[in-house]
Amino acid sequence: MLKLALRSFAHHRAAAIATGLVALVGTILVTGMMSLLGTGLAASTAAADRAFLVQFPLIMGGWTVAIVLFAMVSTVGVALGGRAGEIAGLRLIGATPRQVQGMLVVETTAITAVTALPGLAGGYLLGWVISRSMHAAGLTGAASVFAPGAALPLLGVLVVLAASVLAAWIGSRSLARRSPVADAAPPSRSRTGRRPGLGRRVAATLMICAGLASSATVLGMDPADVLTTAMTGPACVLVAVGLCLLAPELVLAANRALAVLRPAHRAAPLHLAALNLSAAPDRVRPTVTFLTLFVGVAAGTLSMQGVENAAGTGGSTGEVLASINYFVVALIAAFMAIALTNNLVASITRRRAEFAVMSLVGSTGGQTHGMLVREIGVATAVSTVAGSVGAFVTVLPFAVVKTGDPLQAAAPLPYAITIAIGAGVTLGVSALVGRRVIRTA
Incomplete structure (x- = not known):
C-alpha cells in the first residue's frame, strides 16, 4: 500500500502542490504563534511582559489552528473529489475502503511532512519579526528577548501534521466507501433512512x-x-x-x-x-x-x-x-x-x-x-x-x-x-x- 501511495503521489502533482502549499503556509502561521508563546513562557522573559506574550499568541493562535484545520480538510476533500474514477478502479481490483483511506492518508501525510522543515523555519522567522516589532514599539522590554525554544514550535508542526491526517481520513471516507459500480449521483436518502x-x-x-x-x-x-x-x-x-x-x-x-x-x-x-x-x-x-x-x-x-x-x-x-x-x-x-x-x-x-x-x-x-x-x-x-x-x-x-x-x-x-x-x-x-x-x- 505504501508503494501504491508513492506511485499515486507522482501522478497527482497538481493536487500535491495545492495541498502542500496550504500545509506550508498553515505550518508557518501555527509555528509562528507557537514561537511567540514559547517566548512568553520562557524563564528569561520579564514578568511584566509575560501576560501579553502569552495572551496574544493564544488568542491569535487559536483562530489560526481552527482555520488551518478547516482549510486542510476542505482542500484535501476537493483534491480527492477529482479522483473518484481512480478510487473506483482500485475498489474493482480488490482494494478495501480502509486500504484506500490508508493510501490517501499516507499521500497527504507525506506531502505535509515535506513542508514541515521549511514551514518550521518560516514560523521562527515570522515569530522573530513580530517579536522585534513589539520590542521596537515598546510593548515588551529589552529583557524579553525572542526565545521560542524547540518544544512548542515542533508541537505546532505536529498539529498541522495531525490536521492533514484527519483531513485525509475525513475527506476520503465517503469516496472510499462508495460502491465502485453504484451511480455517482448522491442518493436522496441513506441506508438508515436519513437524508444525506x-x-x-x-x-x-x-x-x-x-x-x-x-x-x-x-x-x-x-x-x-x-x-x-x-x-x-x-x-x-x-x-x-x-x-x-x-x-x-x-x-x-x-x-x-x-x-x-x-x-x-x-x-x-x-x-x-x-x-x-x-x-x-x-x-x-x-x-x-x-x-x-x-x-x-x-x-x-x-x-x-x-x-x-x-x-x-x-x-x-x-x-x-x-x-x-x-x-x-x-x-x-x-x-x-x-x-x-x-x-x-x-x-x-x-x-x-x-x-x-x-x-x-x-x-x-x-x-x-x-x-x-x-x-x-x-x-x-x-x-x-x-x-x-x-x-x-x-x-x-x-x-x-x-x-x-x-x-x-x-x-x-x-x-x-x-x-x-x-x-x-x-x-x-x-x-x-x-x-x-x-x-x-
Missing part, C-alpha cells in the same frame, strides 16, 4: 450557535477586559465555519432567488449556468466554502479592530498593537486567499471533460466561459452576503460593549475591503483559469 448531509447540517448549526453564544458572553464583561477580544475572535471563526458547512444550501437558496429574477428569454451562458447550479450545486461548493470563510473571518477581525479604534484605545501602545493585529490578520487572510485560489484551480480543472462535451454539442468557448463566470458570480454573491452577515452578527455585542453604538459593527470600510479582495481573487482566478482550461479542452 444531516450530520453536516447539525454540525453547522452547533458551530453557529456556539459562535453566537461566545459572542454574546461579551455583553457581561468589562470593556477593558482582553477576554472581550478572546471571545469575539473565535466566535467569528466558528460562525464562518458553520456557514461554510452550509455551502450547498446557500447555493440552492441563491439559485431559487435568481429563478424569480431571470427573464423568460435569457442568453445561452446564463441558461447553462442556471441549469448547472440547479443540477450540480457541488461544482461551486469549494468557492462558496472558502470565500465565505475568507469574508467572515477577515471582515469580522478587521471590524473588531475598527471598533477598538473607535473605542479610543489610544496612545502609541494601542496604535502599535492595532498594527500588529492588522499584520497577523493580513497573514491569515493571505492564507485563506491561497487556499481559495488552490481550490478554484482544482475545481475548474476537474471540469475539463465537461467543457469538452459542451464543445462537442455546439457550445462556443465564449458561451462556456460565460457560463462558468456566471456560476462563480452567483457563488461570490452568496458567499459575500453570508460572510458579511456572520461577521456583523458576531461583532455586534463587541461593538455594544466597547462603544455603546451597535452601528460601529456595520462600519462599511472593513466589509468593503474584504469583499473587494475576495471577489477580485475569485472572479479573476476563475476567469483566467477557466479560459485556459476551456481552450485546451
Whole structure:
C-alpha cells in the first residue's frame, strides 16, 4: 500500500502542490504563534511582559489552528473529489475502503511532512519579526528577548501534521466507501433512512450557535477586559465555519432567488449556468466554502479592530498593537486567499471533460466561459452576503460593549475591503483559469 501511495503521489502533482502549499503556509502561521508563546513562557522573559506574550499568541493562535484545520480538510476533500474514477478502479481490483483511506492518508501525510522543515523555519522567522516589532514599539522590554525554544514550535508542526491526517481520513471516507459500480449521483436518502448531509447540517448549526453564544458572553464583561477580544475572535471563526458547512444550501437558496429574477428569454451562458447550479450545486461548493470563510473571518477581525479604534484605545501602545493585529490578520487572510485560489484551480480543472462535451454539442468557448463566470458570480454573491452577515452578527455585542453604538459593527470600510479582495481573487482566478482550461479542452 505504501508503494501504491508513492506511485499515486507522482501522478497527482497538481493536487500535491495545492495541498502542500496550504500545509506550508498553515505550518508557518501555527509555528509562528507557537514561537511567540514559547517566548512568553520562557524563564528569561520579564514578568511584566509575560501576560501579553502569552495572551496574544493564544488568542491569535487559536483562530489560526481552527482555520488551518478547516482549510486542510476542505482542500484535501476537493483534491480527492477529482479522483473518484481512480478510487473506483482500485475498489474493482480488490482494494478495501480502509486500504484506500490508508493510501490517501499516507499521500497527504507525506506531502505535509515535506513542508514541515521549511514551514518550521518560516514560523521562527515570522515569530522573530513580530517579536522585534513589539520590542521596537515598546510593548515588551529589552529583557524579553525572542526565545521560542524547540518544544512548542515542533508541537505546532505536529498539529498541522495531525490536521492533514484527519483531513485525509475525513475527506476520503465517503469516496472510499462508495460502491465502485453504484451511480455517482448522491442518493436522496441513506441506508438508515436519513437524508444525506444531516450530520453536516447539525454540525453547522452547533458551530453557529456556539459562535453566537461566545459572542454574546461579551455583553457581561468589562470593556477593558482582553477576554472581550478572546471571545469575539473565535466566535467569528466558528460562525464562518458553520456557514461554510452550509455551502450547498446557500447555493440552492441563491439559485431559487435568481429563478424569480431571470427573464423568460435569457442568453445561452446564463441558461447553462442556471441549469448547472440547479443540477450540480457541488461544482461551486469549494468557492462558496472558502470565500465565505475568507469574508467572515477577515471582515469580522478587521471590524473588531475598527471598533477598538473607535473605542479610543489610544496612545502609541494601542496604535502599535492595532498594527500588529492588522499584520497577523493580513497573514491569515493571505492564507485563506491561497487556499481559495488552490481550490478554484482544482475545481475548474476537474471540469475539463465537461467543457469538452459542451464543445462537442455546439457550445462556443465564449458561451462556456460565460457560463462558468456566471456560476462563480452567483457563488461570490452568496458567499459575500453570508460572510458579511456572520461577521456583523458576531461583532455586534463587541461593538455594544466597547462603544455603546451597535452601528460601529456595520462600519462599511472593513466589509468593503474584504469583499473587494475576495471577489477580485475569485472572479479573476476563475476567469483566467477557466479560459485556459476551456481552450485546451
